[in-house]
Amino acid sequence: xxxxxxxxxxxxxxxxxxxxxxxxxxxxxxxxxxxxxxxxxxxxxxxxxxxxxxxxxxxxxxxxxxxxxxxxxxxxxxxxxxxxxxxxxxxxxxxxxxxxxxxxxxxxxxxxxxxxxxxxxxxxxxxxxxxxxxxxxxxxxxxxxxxxxxxxxxxxxxxxxxxxxxxxxxxxxxxxxx
Numbered sequence: 001x002x003x004x005x006x007x008x009x010x011x012x013x014x015x016x017x018x019x020x021x022x023x024x025x026x027x028x029x030x031x032x033x034x035x036x037x038x039x040x041x042x043x044x045x046x047x048x049x050x051x052x053x054x055x056x057x058x059x060x061x062x063x064x065x066x067x068x069x070x071x072x073x074x075x076x077x078x079x080x081x082x083x084x085x086x087x088x089x090x091x092x093x094x095x096x097x098x099x100x101x102x103x104x105x106x107x108x109x110x111x112x113x114x115x116x117x118x119x120x121x122x123x124x125x126x127x128x129x130x131x132x133x134x135x136x137x138x139x140x141x142x143x144x145x146x147x148x149x150x151x152x153x154x155x156x157x158x159x160x161x162x163x164x165x166x167x168x169x170x171x172x173x174x175x176x177x178x
Contacts, residue, residue: 004058006097008104011053011065016045018062019055019087026087036170037085043166044069051081052112054105056088056097064088066101068109069166071118073137074159079115082163102129106150116151118161123148137161 011019023038044050049069056064066086073080083105088097106129109117119126120142131148136158139147149156 003095004063004092004097006064006100007057008054008100009057011050011055015055015062015065016042019053019065022062022065022089023085023087025089026093027085037087039169040085040167041065041067043169044164047164047166049164049166052105052108054101054108056092056101058092058097063092064097064101066105068105068117069164071164072162073157074162075157077115077157077159079113080157080161081109081114081117082161082167083117083119084121099128110152114152116149116153116156118147118149118163120146121148122146139163 019041020038023041027037041050044067045053050067051070052068054066055062064087066083068081068083071080071082083102086098086101088101106117118137118139119131120139123145126148129150131150133144133147134149134151134156137147137149137156138144138159139161
């Protein structure tokens, strides 16, 4: 299959169902997933904590999504965000959709004045974007080798990172309205 023409744009109110479908499909085959990612996105949206929510379209169809939400850091640093989840329909994976979403998302975060971004993810993938295991920056109960940060100015805060409460969402706690 040839590389598709990917259009990245902000999420609209009409995209929620498509984003849920993409997220479910993207994480369904992953054994490491708790399969709650769609509930996390819904909880962040409902809490108005999606600071940046972008979709990737191919031929007018939503095939990918990325979410950024504020994180808190115990040293009081502000302007930091969490990346995740990022989802791409399985048939469009390994075609640059995820990379395009991440690059555009990080660029837009910088434009918003963000100082940096954190995530939990695959080590070999996220280092390509400049993410690293930052000494002194921790996410409780997460192995340090899968917790990454990217400081836009090169200066990392020190302390414990806390993602938005929406990351605790599961099927039992899923929001009932959009």
